[in-house]
Amino acid sequence: MRLRVRHVTRYRFDQPQARLVQLLRLRPQNNPGQSVVWWNIEVDRDARLREGRDGYGNRTTMLYVDGPLDAIEVAVAGEVLTEDRHGLVGGPEPLPPLAFVQPTPLTRADAAVAAFVDELGLPDDPLSRAHALNVGIHARLAPLPATLGLDQSAAARLEDGHADPQGMAHVLLAAARAVGMPARYVAGHLFRPDIAAGHAAHGWAELFVDGHGWIGFDPALGLCPAEQHVRVAVGLDHQQAAPVAGARIGGGDEVLAVDVAVAPASAAS
Numbered sequence: 167m168r169l170r171v172r173h174v175t176r177y178r179f180d181q182p183q184a185r186l187v188q189l190l191r192l193r194p195q196n197n198p199g200q201s202v203v204w205w206n207i208e209v210d211r212d213a214r215l216r217e218g219r220d221g222y223g224n225r226t227t228m229l230y231v232d233g234p235l236d237a238i239e240v241a242v243a244g245e246v247l248t249e250d251r252h253g254l255v256g257g258p259e260p261l262p263p264l265a266f267v268q269p270t271p272l273t274r275a276d277a278a279v280a281a282f283v284d285e286l287g288l289p290d291d292p293l294s295r296a297h298a299l300n301v302g303i304h305a306r307l308a309p310l311p312a313t314l315g316l317d318q319s320a321a322a323r324l325e326d327g328h329a330d331p332q333g334m335a336h337v338l339l340a341a342a343r344a345v346g347m348p349a350r351y352v353a354g355h356l357f358r359p360d361i362a363a364g365h366a367a368h369g370w371a372e373l374f375v376d377g378h379g380w381i382g383f384d385p386a387l388g389l390c391p392a393e394q395h396v397r398v399a400v401g402l403d404h405q406q407a408a409p410v411a412g413a414r415i416g417g418g419d420e421v422l423a424v425d426v427a428v429a430p431a432s433a434a435s
Contacts (some may be wrong), residue, residue, distance in 0.1 A: 179419030253390030
């Protein structure tokens with residue numbers, strides 16, 4: 167499938183800012199399941215952009231803007247060819263699987279997570295175990311739309327019984343690591359022709375399965391990622407794979423608006 171992605175981030179500040187520095191993880195990269203046709207990052211004012219990679223191998227862009235600055239828009243657009251590999255990632259990896267067994271504050275397995283895993287009665291076969299975790303979390307948690315400001319820790323989402331895709335992925339990471347499976351968060355995009363709100367940023371998980379390598383699991387759908395998914399960045403949790411992170415020099419408050427659209431390239435405007 168050929169998908170076109172448009173991701174626009176807008177900042178507005180109630181006081182002029184002297185300087186803005188952003189780390190952008192907005193560029194997907196080629197792997198056996200996807201090929202980047204073209205990809206652009208545009209900023210609506212003079213800015214310096216420096217390309218690089220982080221410790222997880224993600225493509226990064228450092229954005230530097232000098233003030234005075236009261237607003238800024240970063241627009242990302244591109245097209246990606248995807249194929250359904252039934253979740254298999256493949257390709258070279260910069261880090262060994264054991265780098266992804268450590269918990270984070272968002273993915274720590276508390277007693278409730280451990281009890282949930284026990285209730286599932288997981289099979290011994292690693293691949294079957296991974297699928298059972300994914301399906302079990304999909305069945306346990308009621309879906310929420312992506313919500314800014316929500317406590318996205320695995321413990322909080324499991325206790326609440328509701329989660330958006332990001333929160334469901336954190337629960338899967340916590341559960342997988344609790345049974346000794348390396349697991350990492352994936353930030354990306356999802357095309358959902360049946361739900362308009364699904365044309366947006368998305369998150370899922372990848373588990374390392376002995377004998378198979380890294381395999382993607384999307385607990386929000388209860389399935390493995392397919393050709394509707396565009397993989398962008400990975401990390402131990404959402405914070406470490408976040409599309410935008412940074413700092414500003416200046417007082418006051420900011421208002422952030424993010425607009426993400428995904429559509430087949432033939433239907434995109």
